[in-house]
Amino acid sequence: MASLTSLDKALLNMMQSNFPLNMYPYKTMADKLGVTEEGIIARLEALKTAGIIRRVGAVLDARRLGFYSTLCAAKVAVDRIDEVAEIINSYDGVTHNYRRAHEYNLWFTLTAPSQGASRIIIDELIHKTGVNIVSMPALKTYKIKVALEMEGDDHNK
Amino acid sequence: MTIINDQDKAILRELQGDLPLEPRPFASVAARVGVSEEYLMQRINAMMDEGIIRRFAAILRHQKAGYTVNAMVAWKVEPEQVDRIGMKFAACEQVSHCYLREVPSDFDKNLFTMVHCRSEEELNLLVLNMSELLGLEDYSIISSEHEYKKTSMKYF
Structure with a gap:
């Protein structure tokens, strides 16, 4: 895909931070950006096909669950x-x-229904791979941010 | 921890996938769950307020969105300094995640940051600035060399 247009950038910024949670989300964004709903849906299809958008949906809080x-x-x-x-x-x-x-050359995140369940999986992995695996759980979270500001965004300043 | 009933689980199961690209995407989701569209919207908003849904958004592939250089940077920070430094890192635009972690004795860097930049130079400069501004000399830039897996968690 060619580089992102200013509309793409405005759209991505909006969708990362203020996805409209109403019955017509694409229409809402289209109105804000001054384009048609069909236009927004077509751009989103292109951005998904190009692999820039992985998915649109909910990010759940593991700990709350x-x-x-x-x-x-x-x-x-x-x-x-x-x-x-x-x-x-x-x-x-x-x-x-x-x-x-x-030196620690393989790093992965593991989410499990409980701490005990994660321990069982890690022990199983150690057994199956024959490699020692250390767990470094977070003791404190200072930031989880996932929205990336797209540059050159004239639509949405 | 919040107890989630089966209907909310069914809603979350749908929302952890990809929202349909059609004018009324939530109507399809509601139909699959077997609730009305109004009720679905109500539950989504309620679960956002409760913090069960952290956000509803487009999830991007950072590299393809122009943030080509990502690194995990781990810093050795004295326990009494951790909160102050953690909040400084949190305020930094290019830092997406910052955690204090329990670490094994052969890995003594306890404060982890994920840093996103548009070039190697930008990244090195940023890390150098962070190190100098905060007086942190002991750190490792642990760049990724290969992505074996990147998906979203399916909880239900």
Whole structure:
């Protein structure tokens, strides 16, 4: 996809912070941006096809739902890292998994229905991969922000 | 922790997916859950107020949105300084996440930030500025080399 137009940027900014929660959300955004509802829907289709928008929906608070999340890390021999990552990926509670430039070279997030359940999964992963996995749960959250300001946004200043 | 009834779970199950691209997207969601559109909107707003839904939004792929360089930066911060520094990091536009973590003894950097920039130079400069401004000398930039998985959690 070619670079984002100023309308795309305005739309993405709006959808990251102020998605209208009413019966006609696309119409509401179209009116604010001075374009048609069909135009908005077409742009969103394009942005999804291009992979810029992963999805539109709710982001739930794991803790409020009683779920337990933690960041895990492992030191994996380079020739085994793809295989180990694949075993880790097979768990639904693993949502992010990255190879990183550090002695701890594999980092993944794990969300489970409870702390005990996460411990069981981690022990199972240690057993299946033969690699030690450490858990680094958050003790305090200072920021969770996910909206990224798109530059050159003339529509929405 | 909040106890969620089965109907709200059914609503959340739909909303953790992708909202349909049609003029009345919530009407389709409501039909699948078996409630009215008005009631669905009411429940969504109520669950946002309760904090069960943290936000309702477009989730972007950062790299494709122009934020090509992301790094996890872990900082060693003295316990009595953590709140002050954590709040400073939180105020920084390019920092998307900041957590104090329980860390193993062979990893002594306890304050984690996720930093998003448009170039390697911007990132290095930002981290250097953060380090100098806050007097934090001991840190690691732990950049990602390969994405094995990135999805959204399906809770129900």
